[in-house]
Amino acid sequence: MLPQMGKFLILVGLVFVGLGLLLTLMSHFSFFKFGRLPGDIYIKRDNFTFYFPLTTSILLSVLLTLIFSLLSRK
Numbered sequence: 001m002l003p004q005m006g007k008f009l010i011l012v013g014l015v016f017v018g019l020g021l022l023l024t025l026m027s028h029f030s031f032f033k034f035g036r037l038p039g040d041i042y043i044k045r046d047n048f049t050f051y052f053p054l055t056t057s058i059l060l061s062v063l064l065t066l067i068f069s070l071l072s073r074k
Contacts, residue, residue, distance in 0.1 A: 015067070 039055030
């Protein structure tokens with residue numbers, strides 16, 4: 001049981017490192033800014049700002065669903 005948990009934690013750590021590198025590299029490209037995609041809702045008034053990353057949330061949901069479905073296959 002413990003060796004399986006250890007392998008799982010290593011895999012989770014590698015996924016986090018990969019996501020961190022991906023987000024770091026993606027911030028350097030001006031054509032794809034996470035959180036500023038078309039479809040994200042941004043309303044700014046005099047003393048009020050509302051931001052809802054709708055497209056970003058959908059994209060992350062699809063991406064995480066694909067990753068977890070690939071990892072859960074045996």
